[in-house]
Amino acid sequence: MDKRMTVDEMVGELSDGMTIGIGGWGSRRKPMSLVRAILRSPLKDLTVVSYGGPDVGLLVSAGKIRRLVFGFVTLDSIPYDPWFSRVREAGQIEVTEYDEGVLGTGLSAAAQRLPFLPTRAGLGSDVLTFNRSLRTIHSPYEDGEELLAVPALRLDAALLHLNRADARGNVQYLGPDPYFDELYALAADRVFVSVEKVVETAELTRTAPVQSLLLNRGFVHGVAESPRGAHFTTAAPDYGRDERFQRHYVDCAKDLDAWPGFVDRYLSRDEAGYQAEVAKFEEAA
Numbered sequence: 001m002d003k004r005m006t007v008d009e010m011v012g013e014l015s016d017g018m019t020i021g022i023g024g025w026g027s028r029r030k031p032m033s034l035v036r037a038i039l040r041s042p043l044k045d046l047t048v049v050s051y052g053g054p055d056v057g058l059l060v061s062a063g064k065i066r067r068l069v070f071g072f073v074t075l076d077s078i079p080y081d082p083w084f085s086r087v088r089e090a091g092q093i094e095v096t097e098y099d100e101g102v103l104g105t106g107l108s109a110a111a112q113r114l115p116f117l118p119t120r121a122g123l124g125s126d127v128l129t130f131n132r133s134l135r136t137i138h139s140p141y142e143d144g145e146e147l148l149a150v151p152a153l154r155l156d157a158a159l160l161h162l163n164r165a166d167a168r169g170n171v172q173y174l175g176p177d178p179y180f181d182e183l184y185a186l187a188a189d190r191v192f193v194s195v196e197k198v199v200e201t202a203e204l205t206r207t208a209p210v211q212s213l214l215l216n217r218g219f220v221h222g223v224a225e226s227p228r229g230a231h232f233t234t235a236a237p238d239y240g241r242d243e244r245f246q247r248h249y250v251d252c253a254k255d256l257d258a259w260p261g262f263v264d265r266y267l268s269r270d271e272a273g274y275q276a277e278v279a280k281f282e283e284a285a
Contacts, residue, residue: 111186169220
């Protein structure tokens with residue numbers, strides 16, 4: 001089955017109020033072309049689950065997120081995303097604030113179709129203070145250890161960006177870390193993946209090991225070829241983070257007078273228009 005789609009067609013499969021998992025990690029290999037497609041869409045009232053980066057900042061800037069479930073939100077080389085900081089401090093969205101381990105445990109529970117999983121993560125921290133609904137359990141074995149029982153984070157859809165895929169939906173990462181993308185995929189009812197390049201199946205393992213095939217076609221509902229689709233985050237080894245443009249985003253996000261110009265130039269266009277304007281920005285720099 002040929003599962004190729006455009007990013008706009010993928011977003012067209014989503015609906016208001018869905019719980020959407022966004023893969024990647026901070027400002028690393030985020031499905032930014034899919035995020036930009038959501039910005040162009042009428043989607044609203046989303047619950048987003050993310051190890052957050054500029055995906056979260058851009059979506060809250062446009063009022064797309066009702067509730068955010070997160071382990072952190074950072075731009076890596078820049079500690080804080082200005083838009084997330086603004087709406088978080090103003091209490092403009094609902095939040096479920098976990099740590100990295102608790103969020104991963106919730107995704108793992110959903111991936112295994114379990115109602116919860118026990119973990120030591122979060123114990124002794126303010127995760128329990130700020131999430132009163134979380135419960136602890138005691139091990140039924142001789143140790144009797146108290147553990148945190150993390151509820152499953154079931155997703156209506158997962159949005160991911162990886163390096164390569166074939167038309168059938170076999171998906172490959174070539175960078176240093178899969179982050180938690182396979183858990184997002186297993187925790188979701190539908191999985192949409194943008195990639196740098198769609199290739200023939202045999203090309204996936206011609207020069208890379210089989211272990212680099214992170215997702216097989218049984219889990220993937222759509223694949224979109226989207227060159228530089230993670231921009232301005234990383235997509236190693238294809239490209240690194242565009243630090244200059246990330247700084248430009250941050251400067252504009254901090255200045256509410258400058259922000260409409262950023263939106264008009266970069267975010268009010270289709271993906272080809274966005275990439276063309278980025279190229280002009282880089283040439284001018």
